[in-house]
Amino acid sequence: xKADIRVALVGNPxxxxxxxxNALTGLNQKIGNFPGVTVDKKLGYSQLPDGRSAxxxxxxxxxxLYPKSRDESIVFSVLAEKNGDLTPDLVVVILDATNLKxxxxxxxxxxxxxxxxxIALNMIDLAKKGGVIIxxxxxxxxxxxxxxxxxxxxxxxxxxxxxxxxxxNKFALQESSIDVxxxxxxxxxxICGEIDTENPYFAxxxxxxHETLKFLTPAQSDRIEELEKEHSFHSQKAQATETIAxxxxxxxxxxxxxxxxxxxxxxxxxxxIDKILTHRVFGFVIFMGxxxxxFQSIFxxxxxxxxxxxxxxxxxxxxxxxxxxxxxxxxxLIDGVVAGLSGVLVFIPQIAxxxxxxxxxxxxxxxxxVTFMMDKIMRKVGLNGKSVVPLIGGFxxxxxxxxxxxxxxxxKDRMITIMVTPLVACSARLPVYTLLIALVxxxxxxxxxFNLQGLAxxxxxxxxxxxxxxxxxxxxxxxKSRERGYFIMxxxxxxxxxxxxxxxxxxxxxxxxxxxxxxxxxxVSIILWVLSSYGPGDRFKNIEQKYNAPQYARSxxxxxxxxxxxxxxxxxxxxxxxxxxxxxxxRPLGFDWKIxxxxxxxxxxxxxxxxxxxxxxxxxxDADRIDSVQQKMRNAKNPDGSPVFTLAVAFSLMMFYAxxxxxxxxxxxxxxxxxxxxxxxxxxxxxTALAYGAAFLVYHLLK
Amino acid sequence: xxxxxxxxGEIGIVKEFTDLEMSVKLMEMGCLPGEEVRVSRIAPLGDxxxxxxxxxxxxxxxxxxxxxxxx
Numbered sequence: 001x002k003a004d005i006r007v008a009l010v011g012n013p014x015x016x017x018x019x020x021x022n023a024l025t026g027l028n029q030k031i032g033n034f035p036g037v038t039v040d041k042k043l044g045y046s047q048l049p050d051g052r053s054a055x056x057x058x059x060x061x062x063x064x065l066y067p068k069s070r071d072e073s074i075v076f077s078v079l080a081e082k083n084g085d086l087t088p089d090l091v092v093v094i095l096d097a098t099n100l101k102x103x104x105x106x107x108x109x110x111x112x113x114x115x116x117x118x119i120a121l122n123m124i125d126l127a128k129k130g131g132v133i134i135x136x137x138x139x140x141x142x143x144x145x146x147x148x149x150x151x152x153x154x155x156x157x158x159x160x161x162x163x164x165x166x167x168x169n170k171f172a173l174q175e176s177s178i179d180v181x182x183x184x185x186x187x188x189x190x191i192c193g194e195i196d197t198e199n200p201y202f203a204x205x206x207x208x209x210h211e212t213l214k215f216l217t218p219a220q221s222d223r224i225e226e227l228e229k230e231h232s233f234h235s236q237k238a239q240a241t242e243t244i245a246x247x248x249x250x251x252x253x254x255x256x257x258x259x260x261x262x263x264x265x266x267x268x269x270x271x272x273i274d275k276i277l278t279h280r281v282f283g284f285v286i287f288m289g290x291x292x293x294x295f296q297s298i299f300x301x302x303x304x305x306x307x308x309x310x311x312x313x314x315x316x317x318x319x320x321x322x323x324x325x326x327x328x329x330x331x332x333l334i335d336g337v338v339a340g341l342s343g344v345l346v347f348i349p350q351i352a353x354x355x356x357x358x359x360x361x362x363x364x365x366x367x368x369x370v371t372f373m374m375d376k377i378m379r380k381v382g383l384n385g386k387s388v389v390p391l392i393g394g395f396x397x398x399x400x401x402x403x404x405x406x407x408x409x410x411x412k413d414r415m416i417t418i419m420v421t422p423l424v425a426c427s428a429r430l431p432v433y434t435l436l437i438a439l440v441x442x443x444x445x446x447x448x449x450f451n452l453q454g455l456a457x458x459x460x461x462x463x464x465x466x467x468x469x470x471x472x473x474x475x476x477x478x479x480k481s482r483e484r485g486y487f488i489m490x491x492x493x494x495x496x497x498x499x500x501x502x503x504x505x506x507x508x509x510x511x512x513x514x515x516x517x518x519x520x521x522x523x524v525s526i527i528l529w530v531l532s533s534y535g536p537g538d539r540f541k542n543i544e545q546k547y548n549a550p551q552y553a554r555s556x557x558x559x560x561x562x563x564x565x566x567x568x569x570x571x572x573x574x575x576x577x578x579x580x581x582x583x584x585x586x587r588p589l590g591f592d593w594k595i596x597x598x599x600x601x602x603x604x605x606x607x608x609x610x611x612x613x614x615x616x617x618x619x620x621x622d623a624d625r626i627d628s629v630q631q632k633m634r635n636a637k638n639p640d641g642s643p644v645f646t647l648a649v650a651f652s653l654m655m656f657y658a659x660x661x662x663x664x665x666x667x668x669x670x671x672x673x674x675x676x677x678x679x680x681x682x683x684x685x686x687x688t689a690l691a692y693g694a695a696f697l698v699y700h701l702l703k
Numbered sequence: 704x705x706x707x708x709x710x711x712g713e714i715g716i717v718k719e720f721t722d723l724e725m726s727v728k729l730m731e732m733g734c735l736p737g738e739e740v741r742v743s744r745i746a747p748l749g750d751x752x753x754x755x756x757x758x759x760x761x762x763x764x765x766x767x768x769x770x771x772x773x774x
Binding site: 063064066068098099101102105236237239240243244247260270271274275278279280281283284368372373375376377486487488489490491492493 | 723724725726727728729730731732733735736743744746747748749750751753758759761763767
């Protein structure tokens with residue numbers, strides 16, 4: 001879709017920017033990534049009253065054009081690039097009417113870049129309610145730009161804003177705010193001459209940010225660096241001077257346009273809630289309660305839709321098998337592609353539910369309080385107050401949790417959180433644990449109330465959290481920080497969640513996951529299907545010929561004959577060959593080649609372990625019948641007659657599954673969130689090493 | 704006296720900063736020399752703190768608050 005005019009939305013965080021974006025574009029939006037950083041690039045289209053269409057670009061929320069994080073650096077680079085893919089014709093700066101002073105700082109910076117600009121004065125209803133009186137005409141006159149009062153939440157003023165966008169000038173008519181040139185006169189002149197620009201503020205920003213701007217050639221950037229040295233430019237001192245000058249200007253503008261009561265009503269209302277929610281006792285109790293509720297809901301509410309999706313795919317697979325002619329292509333489609341698709345879509349309920357909660361917590365302003373309360377503990381281990389939610393969400397599933405780390409602004413904290421989240425015992429480990437624990441731990445009570453099996457399972461969960469904390473602490477020393485860690489953060493006033501935004505966020509996250517991580521998961525699923533359904537040479541043909549012999553058909557029922565064949569095929573498939581190949585490596589952990597096959601096939605997802613065990617030990621019916629898998633495994637004997645699954649082997653296996661990155665979806669989502677294959681590779685390597693070490697240790701201790 | 708030494712409810716006026724890099728960020732957030740700040744709450748574990756400044760609530764770590772010198 002080609003639009004007539006491109007509009008960038010710019011504003012502070014918590015000003016209702018995304019609500020305005022949704023109000024302007026409706027469902028007509030698409031999400032991509034800004035190059036190089038993992039900030040969602042949201043583009044949408046809006047129909048203007050004069051019949052033209054506008055492309056709306058939602059830029060990350062920021063307090064200033066000087067970025068505090070790499071994500072914020074997007075804003076200036078998009079605004080400043082000449083003739084780029086996203087270069088706006090017009091900027092809509094959204095300001096929070098209840099807090100104009102701080103919001104105007106960003107406006108004055110944008111205005112001085114001399115791009116045509118319109119102000120959307122949001123939350124005008126709340127400002128009125130709080131007793132803030134704004135002389136809008138006077139404000140517009142002083143700044144020299146259209147000021148449109150809106151309430152994005154109540155969808156008030158949106159039509160006026162659209163009209164203002166369609167009437168907007170092609171030229172910037174706003175008043176200059178401060179005397180930019182006075183900050184570094186010679187340097188600004190020199191850069192203007194070098195880069196071919198007449199805008200002094202653009203030149204000054206280049207002096208500050210040239211190192212990170214991709215649209216400058218290396219030669220230009222080096223030249224600016226030289227000029228800075230020549231004119232002994234001090235970036236931070238210049239920023240301080242500029243900010244003070246801007247606030248002087250803002251105070252001047254606000255002096256006769258805005259009257260604020262001594263205490264805003266909204267703030268005191270918020271204050272009362274804060275007294276309870278950040279209370280030293282109730283604060284933690286309530287937070288734990290909310291986490292517990294989230295965790296329970298992800299488990300409980302997703303169970304039904306998940307099994308629905310799975311059943312639907314079983315039906316589709318059955319249907320396809322009836323329609324399509326039997327053959328390798330049909331098998332590839334059904335057991336590779338459709339099975340992979342089912343493995344992708346089955347995550348949607350968990351992702352949607354987790355993001356519904358996260359979006360509510362963020363929207364209401366509670367997330368900022370969580371960070372506020374948890375920061376001290378989490379900082380000790382190299383994490384951030386906001387890491388709590390992904391870590392706890394990891395108990396359900398690492399995939400949505402890793403996607404949710406986007407709320408962590410600090411790069412290092414975010415990477416550490418991504419790296420340790422898969423250690424937390426997710427729900428896919430549960431079937432593996434329950435199967436193995438039931439196999440070797442007696443169901444007996446100690447100290448009257450504690451069931452041994454329950455204790456073992458609890459132990460595995462506690463271990464996962466402890467290991468995540470320890471690894472995070474180690475990584476704190478390994479990772480080099482790219483930016484200084486700040487905790488200068490706004491605590492926004494409490495507001496009701498906007499249910500539309502909640503729905504949007506559920507829809508967006510699910511869609512992004514399916515489209516981006518889905519590709520990798522389906523690819524891995526197809527590879528694993530090939531590995532387990534084909535074997536080297538004539539092995540498969542020989543097996544079929546062998547069982548075609550009449551004595552088998554006579555002595556065995558068709559069902560059990562089919563099972564025996566599929567077991568023998570799996571043993572002779574590439575996966576089986578690989579299982580044999582890795583046996584020397586896993587022998588020290590107490591695993592034989594059959595377990596080796598399960599380790600390989602369960603790379604797609606941990607719970608596949610149970611299914612593979614069922615096939616290897618050929619069990620009636622499907623893998624859900626854990627009882628029968630358990631029986632077969634209990635009876636499994638080594639060639640020397642000793643049982644395969646001893647206490648040592650079972651615990652060694654559990655350790656392996658506790659630490660190893662046996663999940664293709666997580667690998668895919670870590671890649672999608674870091675945009676660099678080295679992160680999932682490093683994660684896979686350290687987790688596998690940890691798994692091997694722990695399994696080795698446990699096997700030899702218990703043997 | 705620095706901002707980190709104030710108790711809950713106490714008010715101070717920002718005079719200057721000891722850390723230039725931090726001061727740039729604090730000033731952008733409205734924490735400017737001459738501005739009145741009030742400590743509105745302290746996190747349950749004693750750090751970070753929340754202050755009321757230029758019409759809104761800002762949270763910052765004790766260490767960061769200690770770079771703000773009050774009048």
